[in-house]
Amino acid sequence: MEGSVEARVSHEVDRWLAWLPRWRPGTHRGRVRLCTRCFGSPILAASGLDVDVPHPVQHAFSMRMKGIIDASVDDYTARNLPMLHREIRLAEERKARRPYRAGEGLDPEFLGLDLDPEETPGQPFLFTLQGLEADAAAESAEPAPRPFTPQEKEALREEVRLADEFAKQLGRRICIELAHHRARIAAAVERHVEPQVAQMLADLDRELDAPGWPG
Ligand SMILES: [Zn+2]
Known part of the structure; x- marks a missing residue:
């Protein structure tokens, strides 16, 4: 992992700022489910993006910061946590x-979102990306690996706890940096x-005022 937390945060904020002018409001239906990455995110609160900002704009930011944490946790794990690393x-x-892996290789603004839109009740899709992925995985199923001994399980659990603690500390440092x-x-x-x-609200207003709109 290259550079200080300071430098990495600054770099990812730069990249998000470079992307922002390309953002356009979506024409699709709004999400029904709350995004677990963004809802209540301390990182969005620290950046000032937590209120009155459309979700895709927030999401692109969340995922860039998550990228910093993931890369650092990977690095920490590789150096210090041999079982978890393995x-x-x-x-x-x-x-x-x-x-077939549907959710990989996407730009940060699309990472971690639902791959498929929600179905309308009674009108299932012919196929979904998640369904295709599950089918492909089932076809190439592999034998289960050897189960862990209780000692191994305990050691692994401790390593997971350490990785989690490291991620939380880094998250706090990122918030301070932001x-x-x-x-x-x-x-x-x-x-x-x-x-x-x-503009979007003005368009909506005009639509509602247009003749022919019921009510
Ligand atoms: Zn989100």
Whole structure:
């Protein structure tokens, strides 16, 4: 992992700011489920993006910060947590052998979102990306690995706890770091997001006033 937390946060904020002018409000239906990455996120609160900002804009930011944490936790695990490191590596190898992986290789703004839209009750889709992935995984099923001894389980649990603790500490450091970026984040939202949201609301207003609208 290259560079300080400070440098990495600054770099990812730069990249998010470079992406923001390309953001356009979606025309699809709003999400029904709350995004677990963004809802109540201390990182969004620290960046000032927690209120009055459309979810896709928040999500792209959350995932960039998550990327920093994931890369650092991977690095920490590889150096300090041999059992966990081995398990992750084996799981990744198994995953890499799967013939079809729908959620990989996406840009950060799309990572971690539902792959498929929600079905309308009574009108199931012919196929979904998640369904295709599950089918492909089932076809290439592998024999289960050897079960752990109780000691191994205990040791692994401790390593998971350490990795989790490391991730939390890093998350807190990122939040502190983000305080230095709040002003430029707010300026970019004001410039690139707010006019589009205002436009969207104005369009909606006009639609509701248009003749022919019932009521
Ligand atoms: Zn989200």
